[in-house]
Amino acid sequence: MNQYLAVTSNGLENLLVEELTQLGITNAKPVQAGVKFKATNEQIYRCCLWSRLASRFVRVLSEFTCMDDMDLYLSTTAVNWVNQFHSTKRFVVDFNGTNNEIRNSQYGAMKVKDAVVDCFEKKSLPRPSISKENPDIRIHVRLHRDKAILGVDMVGSGLHQRGYRPESGRAPLRETLAAAILLRSGWDATKPFLDPMCGSGTLVIEAAMMAANMAPGVKRQKWCFESLEDFEPELWAEVKAEANVQGRRGVKKVECKFFGYDNDERMIKTARDNARRAGVEELIEFEVGDAAKLKRPTEFTDGVIVSNPPYGERLGTEPGLIALYTAFGAQLKAEFGGCNASIFSSSDELLSCLRMRADKQFKLNNGALPCHQKNYSISDRPMSERPTGEQEQLIAPDFANRLKKNIGKIGKWAKKEQLDCYRIYDADLPEYNVAIDVYPGHLVIQEYAAPKDVPEDKAKRRLTDIIRASIQVTGVEANNVVLKVRQKQKGRSQYQKMAQDSSNLEVNEYGVKLIVNLHDYLDTGLFLDHKITRRRIGEMASGKDFLNLFAYTGSASVHAAVGGARSTTTVDMSNTYLEWAKENMELNGRVGRQHQFVQADCLQWLAKEQGSYDLIFIDPPTFSNSKRMDQSFDVQRDHIQLMEDLKRLLREEGTIVFSNNKRHFKMDMEGLEELGLKAQNISSKTLPLDFSRNKHIHNCWLITHK
Template sequence: MNQYFATVARGLETLAAQELEQLGAHSVEPGFCGVAFEGDRTLLYRVNLWARLPFRILVKIHEFTCLDAKDLYRGIQSIDWLNYLTPDMTLAVNTTGKNDRLNHTHFTALQVKNAIIDQQQSNLGERSNVELQAPDVRINVHIERDFCTVKLDSSGNSLHRRGYRPAVGSAPLKESLAAALIQLSGWQPDQMFYDPLCGSGTLPLEASLKALNIAPGLFRVRASAAKAGRFGFETWLDFDLSLLEKLLEEAKDSQLDTLTAPIWGSDRDENVIKQAINNAQNCGVDNYVWFSQMELADVVAPADSGVLFCNPPYGERLGRDSNLGAFYKLLGNVLKQRFKGWTAFVLSGNKELSQSIGLKSSQRIAVYNGTLPCQLMKYELY
C-alpha cells in the first residue's frame, strides 16, 4: 500500500474522506485541508480520474527529521532520485509549512532543488532543468515542526480545473466547490435541479456530470495533447499506460445516456448564458442541460418540486452594489411565492445580505469559497 494525501478546500475534509472511501481508499484520515489515505497504483489513477472534491493527489515518498537547512539538504539527498527523475526530465518544487529555522518557502524550495540536482551531477554528470508550468515531476515538500515530508504530485494541474470550462463568468465557483455544495445538499438525480443565477453554468454542469455518472477527469484526458493538461503521473518513470487506458474505458462504459429529472440554468446576462452553453458542449452534456436567458423577476418554478441552487453576488470581488439588498429581497420573494414544494440552497458570503432574503433557513452549513467564509443556507419552501 502506498501512502497518499488529497488536498481539499478548508471545511470539506470529511466530505472528501467519504468520497475517497467510496472510490476504494483505505485507512482514510481527514486532516487540515486534506485527507490521508492508502491504496495501490490503480486507486491513485482512479481517484485522479473520478474524485470531484480534491485539488491534488500527493504520493508520499519520504519523511525525515528536519531542524534546519543542512538537515533538509541531507534528507533530500538520502532519496535515490534516479527512481523518480532522469536528467532529461524537468522538475518543479512546491513547499508548504515552516519551522523556526526554515521559515521562507522560496529558500526551502531552492535548497530542495539544489540537493536533487547536486545528486544528479555527482552520479550522472548532468542535471534536470526547472520547469514551473508543466514539469515532468512536481515535488511537494512540507515542513511541520521538526519533520519534513516529501511527496510527488500525481495530478499536475489542480483537479478542480476539469478542462471543460474555458469560458467563465465574473466570479465563478471552482468546479470542486460546486460539486461539494451539491454533495452537501443531498440532491439526488431523480430530483429536478434548477439554478436561476447560473452564470457560466458551473452548478448545473457539475450536477449533470454527477447525474450522468461522468468522470470529471475524462475532460483532462481529452485535452492531454497539451502537456499542461495531463495528469502528473503520466510523465512519471513508472507510468502504466495500459492501466490508465483500462480505467478510461471503464469510465466511458459506466456513463449514463439519460437524465431521470431535468437540469436547468438561467441568468439575466445573455453573454454568460452563451458561455454556459459552450461549457456544456465541452462537457458533452449540451443535449441534457437546458440554459436560457431570463431575469430573476421572471423566474417561475418549472415543476411542482425540485432543488433550487444559486450563488448570488455577495459584494466581494464583483464590487459592492447598493442594489444587492433589493436583489436578495427579490430572490426571497421569488422563492417564497413561486417555488412552493421545492427545497432551495443559497450560498452567501455576506450575512447582512442573506438576511434580506426574508426566509428562515432550516439549515446553515459553513463552507469556504476560496478564502472567504460562506454559508450554504437551506430553505424548505411550503
C-alpha cells in the same frame, strides 16, 4: 501500495473521506486540509480521475522533522529520486509553508531543487532540468512548524481544472467547491436542478456530470503520474476507457431536467460553451432570466434550487444586492413550494434578506473568503398560512414607522418650498444610526460609524435592515439607493472620486438649478443643511458684489447670481469643485466675466486679496492644515484672525455670512468688538425643517461693521 495525501479545502475533509471510500479506499484518515490513505496504482488512477472534491493527490515519499535548511536538504537527498522519474523529465518544486528558520518558500523550494539535482549527479546521471511553465514532474513540499511532507504530485494543475472551462473564462466558484456545495445541498441526483444565477454554469454543469456519473477528470489532457517511472500505461488506458463508457451511457440514462438562468446574455453563451465541452449540453436548458422575477419551470416538480448569488466588492453595491436577495427569496416562496433550496454566499446579512429559515447551514471558504451555505425547505402551504417569518411584513418596524412619519411631514414641506433634496431621517433612533436624504428618484443613505460596543455583525445586520426598510417604505428602486460611509477626510482625499463612472443629476432648490453627483464622491455636491442660508444669500445679493470662500461647488454663488448680484467671486482649493461651480452657474444662464472662479488656498488668498465686497459668505472647515498658518487652522481658535482678514475686504455697509459646523462653537464677541465688528447669531433661522432634529448641525452668524 504507496502512501498518498489528497489535498482539499479546510472543512471538506470528511466529505472527501466518504468520496474516497466510495472509490474503494479502505484506510482514508482525515488530516487538516486533506486525507491520508494508501493505494495501488489502479486505485490512485481512479481517484485522480473520479474525485470531485480533491484539489490534488500527492504520493508521500517522506515525512520528517525539519528544523532548518540542512534538515530539509538531507531529508530530500535521502529519497531515491532516480526511482521516481527519469533525468530527461523536467520538474518544478511547489513549496508551501515556512517556519522559524525557513522563512521564505522560494528559498525552501531552491534547497529541495538542489537536493534532487544532487541525487542524480551522485549517480553520474544528467541533471534534470527545471521548468516552471510546463513541468513533467511537480515535487510537493508542505512545511508546518517543524514537520514536513515531501512527495510527488500525481495530477499537475489543480483538479478543479476539469478541462471544460478555458482558464481565461471567469468563474465565481472552483469546480471542486461547486461539487462540495452540491453534496451538502441535499440534492438527490435523480431530481430536477435549477441555478437561477448560474454565471458561467459551474454549479449546473457539475450537477449534470454527477447525475450522468461522468468522471470529472475525463476531459483533462495531462497528468503528472504519466511521467513517473512506475507509470502503467495499459492500466491507465483501461481506467480511462471504462470512465468514458460510463459517461456516455450515463448521459443517455439521465431523466431529470437541469436549468441554468442568468440575466447576462454573454454569461449564458459562456455557460452553453462550457456545457458543450463537458459533454452535458443536451441535459441543461440555459436561458436569460432575472432571479428577482424567477418562475417555476413546468418540468420542475420536487427539485432543488442551488445558487451562488453575487456579493458586493465595492462600497455602494449593497442596496442593489439587498433588493436582489429580497426579491429572490420572495420568488422562491411564491413559485417553488414543496421544493428545496441551497444558497451559497459570502454575506450572512444578504442571506437573511431571503426571509427564510434554514434547516441546515455550513461554513466554507471560497478561496480566502469565508462563506455560508444554507439549506432551506420551501413550504407548499399558501403564503397566508405560513409562519410569520416567511410572510411579507414591515422590515425593522420601529425604523420603518419613523421613516413613514418623517416622509409625511417633511415631504409635504419640501414640495411647498420647491425643494427636490431634503433629509428624511437623521439617526432619530439610536440603534439605526444613519442619515437618509431624498434626491429626485433616489435615496442617499449615509452610515455613521457604529459605537465600539456594538458587534460588527450586529451593525451589518442593522444596516441591511435599514436599506431594505427604506426601499420598502419609499418605493425607490434599489439601483437608485446610494450607500455612503461617513468618515474623517484627510488631506486631498476629500477631493477624490469613489468610483470612475459619472452620474450627475439636476435638482431644484428654491427655483435654482444645481448639479449633484450621488455616486462619485463622498459628498453629493450640495450641503442640504444650508438650503435656507443659500436662499437668504440670494435674497441679500441684489446689486451687490459677492464673495464665496471655501465655496465647494459654488451653490451659494449661484443663488447670489440668480438673486441679482452684480458680480460673484468663487474661491476654492479644488479645481474639480470649481469646474462643478462653473457648470452650476451656466445651468442657470449666468455666464460672463462678472462671475469669477479662483483656485487657491482660501487663507492665503485672503492675505493677498485687494478687492472689496458687499456680501461675503464663508463656511470654513472646522479644522484643516494650511500653509498660511504655522501648523493648522482651527475655526474656534482662529476665527478672529479670519475676521480680521475679512474686515479688510468688507465694504462699509457690507455683511459677512459666517458659518461653521463645529458643535458648541463660541463666538469671541470681545475679539470682534476690538476689530470694530458685531455679530448676530442667526443659526435657528437658517435651520430647515428637515434638520430641526439636529440643532447643532451648523451655526450661522451675520457680521457687520459697528
